[in-house]
Amino acid sequence: MTQNDLLNITYSSLDQAREEMSGLLKERRRDYSLPRPLYNDPHMFRIDMEEIFQKEWLFVGMTSEIPTKGDYVTVEIGQNPVLIVRAADGSINAFHNTCRHRGSRICNKHRGKVANLVCPYHQWTYDPKGNLLFAGTEMGDEFDMKKHGLKTAHCKTGGGFIFICLAEQPPESDFDEFLQTLDTYMEPYDVENTKLAVESNIREQANWKLVIENNRECYHCNGSHPELLNTLLEWDDTNDPRAPQDFLDYYASQAAAWDAEGIPHEHCSFGNRNRIVRMPLKQGTQVMTIDGNEGCSKLLGRIQNRNLGSMRILHLPNSWNHMQSDHFIVFRVLPISAQESLVTTKWFVHKDAKEGVDYDPERLRQVWDATNDQDRVLAEENQRGINSVGYQSGPYSKTFEFGVINFLDWYGDTVIDNLK
The missing domain is CATH 3.90.380.10 (Naphthalene 1,2-dioxygenase Alpha Subunit; Chain A, domain 1)
Known part of the structure; x- marks a missing residue:
């Protein structure tokens, strides 16, 4: 059996799991606990990761954890390492914590402070806005650094809470209204x-x-x-x-x-x-x-x-x-x-x-x-x-x-x- 055969089996079984999961959720009694596969099946867990944790807004931390320029925290969303960093203008930005050169994690600590983000593998260097600053002369004269900045993840804050979304397009919802309400309710705390x-x-x-x-x-x-x-x-x-x-x-x-x-x-x-x-x-x-x-x-x-x-x-x-x-x-x-x-x-x-x-x-x-x-x-x-x-x-x-x-x-x- 070839590697492609194995991949096809995996994809086929995942498709089947998607159909089964949809059926279980549509047929479930809403005042009863979930069927067993939804609590322990690895295929359905993968679907949870893809359909919930890679598409919905997730809480990751508080703005006061990264109070000044270059302060960062990292988080792992399944197999997706994410980096959240404060820039010089005070903005908080989230990036996929993967170098645009060979894909290595850039920040491998839970939290820290940097002047710039330097990949430990080949020293590609990014500023806290994700712009590529240095890739070395080895990349040649035609290499365009502007096309190789860090990939962003959607990031929003409200009331000192930091939320990220890994989807290409965040879900349309009342999330912005929730963030505005958080601003109001958290104002007395001065996060x-x-x-x-x-x-x-x-x-x-x-x-x-x-x-x-x-x-x-x-x-x-x-x-x-x-x-x-x-x-x-x-x-x-x-x-x-x-x-x-x-x-x-x-x-x-x-x-x-x-x-x-x-x-x-x-x-x-x-x-x-x-x-x-x-x-x-x-x-x-x-x-x-x-x-x-x-x-x-x-x-x-x-x-x-x-x-x-x-x-x-x-x-x-x-x-x-x-x-x-x-x-x-x-x-x-x-x-x-x-x-x-x-x-x-x-x-x-x-x-x-x-x-x-x-x-x-x-x-x-x-x-x-x-x-x-x-x-x-x-x-x-x-x-x-x-x-x-x-x-x-x-x-x-x-x-x-x-x-x-x-x-x-x-x-x-x-x-x-x-x-x-």
């Missing part, structure tokens, strides 16, 4: 004047959708997250159908204080993909620390009230976030394989806050380190059970798990549309 305090990365042996599903409900919280429930109220948002009247009354009293300070808080959704809502924490607590007391002595931006609760920001397919008065926490999920995902958590504080004086990194991360590890175990056990031949799709609670239903509705509809 440009924050800094990364601490970061964690966890490799979970679970499909990325199981990681997101687990996040989209707190049905499991009472049995799994004692540290988190010291401060977190289990209601998903102000529209949660389970929320009792005493919670709604508590929210109203908190909202009055937020209004007095000009702090945005009202629920704002953009379909099932994006949502922003400010939720109070338990009475008597300020932020998500183990005892609910301050995480950093310096408040963020123009904030004066430590009792801001948590502004929850959802962005599908790969991020959820908690914005609080003295620090904020962002979460990013990136698929690695059909049954492995990378979960990154980052904690940010005021840029003038001094470690060991104004904040303790271990205290900041204590609650979510515990919670993330607990969720890792839950997702991995979920994956192991789904791998069984005995697994079949099971029903979701329309009250406790409505967030999971919303996520899978978005996922299923998006894949079907992108497969057309």
